[in-house]
Amino acid sequence: MDASQPLSQTIHFVLPDDRHLPSGGNIYNEQLIEALISLGQSVKIIDFAAYREAVLHDQEGIYGVDSLFVEEMKPLIGVRPAKTYSFFIMHHLQSLHPPAGVDATLFFEEHEKEVLDFFQAFLLSSAYSKTYLLQKGISAPMMVVEPASTLASSVSSLPPDLPVKGLMVANVVERKGILPFLEALSSQSEKEDAFVLNIIGRTDMEPDYFDACVQLVETSDLKNKVHFLGGLEHTATLKQYAQHHLFLSTAHMETFGMAIQEAKVQGLPLLLYEGGHAAKHLEDGVGMLYLQISELAENFIKLSRNNLEILELWQSAKADTKIYEAYTWKQAAALFLNFFRDFL
Structure with missing residues (x-):
């Protein structure tokens, strides 16, 4: 099967309200979603309240949850829906850079591990993130889909004069x-x-x-x-x-x-x-x-x-x-879909 062919199920992306504001995570989500749609994939963006209801009522579907929602996930970690397939979109974890004086390992064990254990798969932007999760004992399937390079109309052209x-x-x-x-x-x-x-x-x-x-x-x-x-x-x-x-x-x-x-x-x-x-x-x-x-x-x-x-x-x-090799967001989306077929 062509890896770029869409999945039959709708993919729900659970994203923050400020997803329109500039950040690496927001841009990644936006570009990947646009590329998935361009390949014909059915995509829906929902807020966390809608996702919570889906989990509590075991609504059938695929749901990708942004890593900004770690705290909001904690009341759901004891729920084990049979039909709601959830994957974690990891842009950052606080244990990667905890507050001053806080032990990173202890922070992960006390604040993040149970949340991560809830998910059935992970979407990661780098092999670095995959290595980190593996070292922490996370064993669910992991999709490494690096962001594509976004080219402007021209490369750096400013004459290198002072200042x-x-x-x-x-x-x-x-x-x-x-x-x-x-x-x-x-x-x-x-x-x-x-x-x-x-x-x-x-x-x-x-x-x-x-x-x-x-x-x-x-x-x-x-x-x-x-x-x-x-x-x-x-x-x-x-x-x-x-x-x-x-x-x-x-x-x-x-x-x-x-x-x-x-x-x-x-x-x-x-x-x-x-x-x-x-x-x-x-x-x-x-x-x-x-x-x-x-x-x-x-x-x-x-x-x-x-x-x-x-x-x-x-x-x-x-x-x-x-x-630099041309690697587009459409290719990233196709890679994502191909990985997902193996996990579902």
Whole structure:
């Protein structure tokens, strides 16, 4: 059977109300659903309340639950419906980056394992996530469907002249490591350093954290150098890659790193903190990996002072965009459907 042929059953995606707002998980869900529909698959988006009723009344169907609903799932873990087939869409788990002072293993055992044991299958965006779940003793079938590269109209085309323009695409939350990076940037840079750092991402998710970032910028030499552009639409974000020289990621944990992938295929060198799956993007990408956020800040400053090195990096990354294989969201959707046939 053709792997791209739709399933006879409707696939219900249980998604958050803010699914229209920019985040890697929301974009992944949206693109996969659009691709499934383009292949003729019947898809329906529902809220968690509707899913809860389906489970409690054992309604027949296929349901994919976004990982944002771990807490909401807890009242359902004792229910074992026979006809409601549920799979977990894992974008993130808090045990991957627990609160300060909290043991990750203990957090997983106490807050996540019973929820995950409820599900009959898992949809994962990377082999990193699969390895993590296997190490935690999860044995249900796992579908690894990596996101496709979303290409803009052109790769990076900004002439590499000073000031160097760096780009971060990350919601301003603690897990993304933005505050310690700004602290390192502030302490290591000189007033005369000429660089620009634009940060694209939502600022409303952890308001106190965002306020701390803004306060640091406004009261240091980073003022007029670091700019928070807010949560832009995905199409607007794609256009920004061509206006920058470097891409930076300081995230403590990435289960995939869609923005990193986008920057790579748009021809930007990558400066990455080693968090989760992030390092994998350098296997066929141009850039550097850092074990300390302070080292990433230090090298960004050094690069901003060396126009020749920036030029060499930028030209190398731009030339390498031709090597990336075309992998579309339709192919991702077909892979998803093919995996599902094996599990049902």
